């Protein structure tokens with residue numbers, strides 16, 4: 054019986070690297086694997102890239118309105134398929150996660166989803182929430198905070214001229230036009246930074 058996996062973690066926990074490694078493992082065994090990525094075709098681009106600049110092309114970039122079950126059913130008419138890898142799975146809709154679970158159950162194809170647990174304000178993403186609810190296997194990929202503890206929080210840093218300013222409220226997905234970077238930190242360090250910046254604002 055195939056399974057639905059959710060491999061989750063904070064930024065920089067090596068999700069994409071793990072995905073690329075898995076892709077190579079399947080290919081070495083002459084098995085057929087495809088990569089899927091949520092998003093808008095025009096905006097997101099078709100590539101996935103690890104921090105070590107390893108890069109693969111996504112076979113499908115799936116906007117929110119796409120039915121993934123139908124997409125895979127169609128793909129299977131002309132192709133074999135042994136595994137599906139999903140990058141940035143936090144951006145899937147809840148419905149698309151259910152469609153992937155139908156792919157697992159009806160076609161007996163394993164689906165490995167890689168994604169963030171929560172956004173920069175420690176709220177679950179819709180795709181991640183649904184994956185926590187329905188996935189067979191949950192695996193945490195660990196990132197490390199500067200202090201050495203396990204990093205579970207994502208810190209958003211807005212680039213304003215040459216400075217990186219931590220941001221503690223806002224939209225889940227950073228709005229276009231604002232140059233944002235992310236760091237992964239542990240919860241105590243996140244709170245410490247937030248207190249520091251709130252104090253700075255008051256003065």
Ligand SMILES: [Zn+2]
Nearest residue numbers: 198200239242
């Ligand atoms: Zn820390």
